[in-house]
Amino acid sequence: SGKLVYYLRHAMPIIIVMPECPPILNEWQCGEWVADLSEIGNALTRIASDYENYSLRARRTYDALFNFSAAFDRLMQAADPKSAC
Numbered sequence: 001s002g003k004l005v006y007y008l009r010h011a012m013p014i015i016i017v018m019p020e021c022p023p024i025l026n027e028w029q030c031g032e033w034v035a036d037l038s039e040i041g042n043a044l045t046r047i048a049s050d051y052e053n054y055s056l057r058a059r060r061t062y063d064a065l066f067n068f069s070a071a072f073d074r075l076m077q078a079a080d081p082k083s084a085c
Contacts, residue, residue: 008062013047013054015040028061030054 007014014031016022017040021033031054032043047054 005062005066008058008066011055011059011062013051013058015043015047024061024065028057028064030058030061 004014008030014025016025016031016033017035017037018033019035025031025033032046034040034043
């Protein structure tokens with residue numbers, strides 16, 4: 001549904017609920033993983049205690065993995081016949 005990308009684009013740390021920790025959280029540390037809904041409160045507490053850094057890492061994750069605008073701009077410049085000279 002795009003919510004993950006939306007949250008990261010707006011520098012909002014994420015909480016992922018699933019049986020195993022997804023690689024994005026291990027690598028980018030942009031949020032918290034919980035295996036059960038009952039653990040969300042503790043995850044929120046951890047994020048709140050270091051929100052600035054979680055937020056910074058969330059935005060970095062978006063820029064590195066999901067922000068295609070810079071690459072798209074380069075593609076459009078390369079396709080522009082005026083820039084071929």
